[in-house]
Amino acid sequence: MNGLTILLGTASAEVKAKLSGVLQGEGYDVDSVGLAPGLFARLAERTLDLVLLSDDLAETNVLDLTTRIHDLHPKLPIVVVATEPSVRDAVEAIKHGAYYYLEASIPDSDLLDIIAGALELELELLEEAEHKRARRLVSFEDLESIEAIDSVMKRHDFASSRLVGVLQDIQKEMRYLTHDALRHVAGRLGIPLPRVYSVATFYKSFSLKPRGRHTVSVCLGTACHVQGGVGILEKLERELGIKAGEMTFDERFSLESVRCVGCCGLAPVFVVDEDFHGKVTQDKIASILENYE
Numbered sequence: 001m002n003g004l005t006i007l008l009g010t011a012s013a014e015v016k017a018k019l020s021g022v023l024q025g026e027g028y029d030v031d032s033v034g035l036a037p038g039l040f041a042r043l044a045e046r047t048l049d050l051v052l053l054s055d056d057l058a059e060t061n062v063l064d065l066t067t068r069i070h071d072l073h074p075k076l077p078i079v080v081v082a083t084e085p086s087v088r089d090a091v092e093a094i095k096h097g098a099y100y101y102l103e104a105s106i107p108d109s110d111l112l113d114i115i116a117g118a119l120e121l122e123l124e125l126l127e128e129a130e131h132k133r134a135r136r137l138v139s140f141e142d143l144e145s146i147e148a149i150d151s152v153m154k155r156h157d158f159a160s161s162r163l164v165g166v167l168q169d170i171q172k173e174m175r176y177l178t179h180d181a182l183r184h185v186a187g188r189l190g191i192p193l194p195r196v197y198s199v200a201t202f203y204k205s206f207s208l209k210p211r212g213r214h215t216v217s218v219c220l221g222t223a224c225h226v227q228g229g230v231g232i233l234e235k236l237e238r239e240l241g242i243k244a245g246e247m248t249f250d251e252r253f254s255l256e257s258v259r260c261v262g263c264c265g266l267a268p269v270f271v272v273d274e275d276f277h278g279k280v281t282q283d284k285i286a287s288i289l290e291n292y293e
Ligand code: FES
Pocket: 219, 220, 221, 222, 223, 224, 225, 259, 260, 261, 262, 263, 264, 265, 267, 269
């Protein structure tokens, strides 16, 4: 036994046997329930380190259940196991408070890595919070950043359910999501840091790297590729002196390639911030860029 207890919620004997076997083999103490009421009784009765919820759990919707558990125990990691996984459900699960969404058929070693990662990060977060509390430290060099982030969260009523909107607004103000900002949001909204990172890294529109004042996104979807999108990207790289994924030294532009931006009839297309430039040719690029200071 490694001293850690995982509560497994599943109505399927097959899922229970597979997951329990793998976890117990690694030394976890596994308790299991097949109905939502039983799960809440266990949560009230004993100290748990992680909840593993299968989407076959009887008589309830796994997303609603995730929200209810997360609201009651915001620091308890929840991992959702999907028997019929989909990207939409993955996004929803994370929005509802799950730390991770995985397929029931995941290899045993990956399952164990995810569980260990959830538990370790929770522990690190607690230790870090204790350390900062003890030393009364804030990790921001710039107190204005804290105030700006706090005012964004205030606009969202400090509601953990509005995490995506909070991160969008912080990125608008700071141009990218710093690690300190993510930590601060996690602490203030009472959301486990791993989950904040899961959301910040799941959506491609979020950036954890510094971004320029303007983001240039070159479409390399099929239609744009056929119409010379790669040439447009190469021309932009030469014009800006950077490669895709980088930022200019004066922080004026960031450059990235993206998949179809939804206006294939205008291919090739590139987007600067929210301005679409269609049917572009390489010789127009310099004059378009001049419009962005
Ligand atoms: S492929 Fe570029 S807009 Fe659709």
